[in-house]
Amino acid sequence: MANNNYHEEQNKQNILKMRAVLAELPPFCRDFFRGIQESTSSRTRLAYAYDIRVFFEYLKNTMPGLKNTDISEFPLSILDEVTRQDIEEYLSYVSYYEKEGHEITNEERGKKRKLASLRSFYNYFFEIEKIEKNPAVLVPMPKIHEKEIIRLDPDEVATLLDLVEDGSKLTKKELAYHDKTKVRDLALLTLLLGTGIRVSECVGLDLKDVDFKNNGIKIRRKGGYETVVYFGDEVEMALRDYLKQRETIYAQEGHEEALFLSLQNRRLAVRSVENLVKKYASKVTSLKKITPHKLRSTYGTSLYRATGDIYLVADVLGHKDVNTTRKHYAALEDERRRRAADAVTLRED
Numbered sequence: 507m508a509n510n511n512y513h514e515e516q517n518k519q520n521i522l523k524m525r526a527v528l529a530e531l532p533p534f535c536r537d538f539f540r541g542i543q544e545s546t547s548s549r550t551r552l553a554y555a556y557d558i559r560v561f562f563e564y565l566k567n568t569m570p571g572l573k574n575t576d577i578s579e580f581p582l583s584i585l586d587e588v589t590r591q592d593i594e595e596y597l598s599y600v601s602y603y604e605k606e607g608h609e610i611t612n613e614e615r616g617k618k619r620k621l622a623s624l625r626s627f628y629n630y631f632f633e634i635e636k637i638e639k640n641p642a643v644l645v646p647m648p649k650i651h652e653k654e655i656i657r658l659d660p661d662e663v664a665t666l667l668d669l670v671e672d673g674s675k676l677t678k679k680e681l682a683y684h685d686k687t688k689v690r691d692l693a694l695l696t697l698l699l700g701t702g703i704r705v706s707e708c709v710g711l712d713l714k715d716v717d718f719k720n721n722g723i724k725i726r727r728k729g730g731y732e733t734v735v736y737f738g739d740e741v742e743m744a745l746r747d748y749l750k751q752r753e754t755i756y757a758q759e760g761h762e763e764a765l766f767l768s769l770q771n772r773r774l775a776v777r778s779v780e781n782l783v784k785k786y787a788s789k790v791t792s793l794k795k796i797t798p799h800k801l802r803s804t805y806g807t808s809l810y811r812a813t814g815d816i817y818l819v820a821d822v823l824g825h826k827d828v829n830t831t832r833k834h835y836a837a838l839e840d841e842r843r844r845r846a847a848d849a850v851t852l853r854e855d
């Protein structure tokens with residue numbers, strides 16, 4: 507196996523999955539995906555393909571004239587037969603449906619993404635004048651009701667890291683592996699909590715991406731661009747300890763450059779990190795469902811409370827739009843504004 511960059515490998519896998527989905531879709535869909543290739547990532551295109559496949563499966567099951575027609579044989583003209591009401595009913599359908607024995611649900615965000623995929627799909631063919639109507643644009647986007655951000659409190663962060671170090675509260679079965687993984691786990695969790703990087707960015711790190719001279723790591727953001735995120739002394743110490751251990755590990759072929767390795771000496775997967783976080787966090791708090799993304803929220807909260815600079819938080823977290831950050835940390839902004847009420851004295855006593 508070639509020692510490919512993690513992101514290149516992910517891109518290849520997405521392309522292969524995309525080809526498999528396209529084989530099930532009508533030929534005209536290929537025009538759409540070629541049309542958006544330069545402006546989207548392979549991951550985005552794959553997500554669009556999955557969404558469009560679900561839409562066509564729904565049409566096949568609900569439109570009388572399509573029941574006996576294979577999806578790959580749908581004509582482009584079918585898009586003009588779809589009405590606004592059809593799309594609204596489709597969004598209602600994806601709230602809950604069953605496929606191949608699995609129950610599938612979509613809440614507000616899932617339905618919003620599916621409608622966004624359809625809008626992009628319809629817009630493409632409407633703009634090149636291959637269809638006469640664009641019903642997708644007539645359907646309003648589902649309103650997203652923001653949930654309170656779940657994050658670890660400072661004492662919970664300290665307890666979590668202590669737990670990783672000493673293994674307290676772990677089961678006998680978990681302790682059997684803990685001695686082999688605790689240095690790696692501490693470095694990984696300290697890095698997530700000390701930089702706010704995404705779990706996909708974390709598992710994609712190579713050894714050469716760590717720069718102790720400037721205390722920075724080079725990561726690949728969503729969208730494909732590279733940037734450097736800087737870390738403090740605690741992260742440096744945890745990473746140095748792990749790298750001493752990492753030098754003694756012989757990675758499997760193709761995984762030699764990976765920073766974080768599994769017990770099988772392969773690059774750690776996103777799902778593995780999710781399970782790792784769940785294992786430790788469940789021992790710290792039973793009231794909060796802690797995921798790697800919640801560690802990211804914990805970092806963002808700490809950074810905003812320390813600096814009060816929402817633009818800095820947006821930049822460090824890799825949010826393209828500061829309004830996304832502002833929306834997530836609105837409660838903290840309100841907290842700061844309330845403190846401002848007592849910050850100015852008009853008349854001395």
